[in-house]
Amino acid sequence: MEEQMRSEILKTIPYGFYITGVVGSDGEVNGFTTCWVSQVSFDPQQLIVAVRKDQHTHDLLEDSGVFSLNFLDTEQEELARRFTEPLQHENGQVGGSAYTTGETGAPLFEEAFAHLECRVAGKMEAGDHTVYLGDVVAASLKRPADILTDLDTPMEYGG
Numbered sequence: 001m002e003e004q005m006r007s008e009i010l011k012t013i014p015y016g017f018y019i020t021g022v023v024g025s026d027g028e029v030n031g032f033t034t035c036w037v038s039q040v041s042f043d044p045q046q047l048i049v050a051v052r053k054d055q056h057t058h059d060l061l062e063d064s065g066v067f068s069l070n071f072l073d074t075e076q077e078e079l080a081r082r083f084t085e086p087l088q089h090e091n092g093q094v095g096g097s098a099y100t101t102g103e104t105g106a107p108l109f110e111e112a113f114a115h116l117e118c119r120v121a122g123k124m125e126a127g128d129h130t131v132y133l134g135d136v137v138a139a140s141l142k143r144p145a146d147i148l149t150d151l152d153t154p155m156e157y158g159g
């Protein structure tokens, strides 16, 4: 009963939607829809992202120690849905989405309106997720836009 209440309250925390871009040390590129993201330091600029341990993409991030955050806009719910499924890397695309390679080697998906690239500076075990602390080392803004949030869609992660 109280556990259900905790879940309901946790679900009210608002989140923005991103695709976290990852690359393995063998060059395998992938990405997954992510909302557990927060800036945690101004100087240096650092953020955290929580990644579920049983995901294939967790292994790639663990391997290379770099990741990108690809910011999704309010019209990109379908893209967010696509990247919640395990996706193949083929023909230079991930699940049909084209990308360029950032200076860290992480993929920058072309449909995103902005990108940040991070190098892992630390990590913490958090139950079924690993929380990665990233130094923000590069950024690009392709167009002004409003980020997709869980207030815009029935998609949810939390509870």
Ligand SMILES: Cc1cc2nc3c(=O)[nH]c(=O)nc-3n(C[C@H](O)[C@H](O)[C@H](O)COP(=O)(O)O)c2cc1C
Residues within 6 Å of the ligand: 030, 031, 032, 033, 034, 035, 036, 037, 050, 051, 052, 054, 055, 056, 057, 058, 083, 084, 085, 086, 087, 155, 156, 157
């Ligand atoms: C709205 C939403 C937000 C999500 N946010 C996260 C997140 O913050 N961290 C995470 O590890 N997985 C998150 N996921 C789950 C991943 O997108 C999903 O498990 C993905 O398939 C993992 O890819 P993989 O199986 O190729 O590793 C979220 C899913 C949804 C529907």
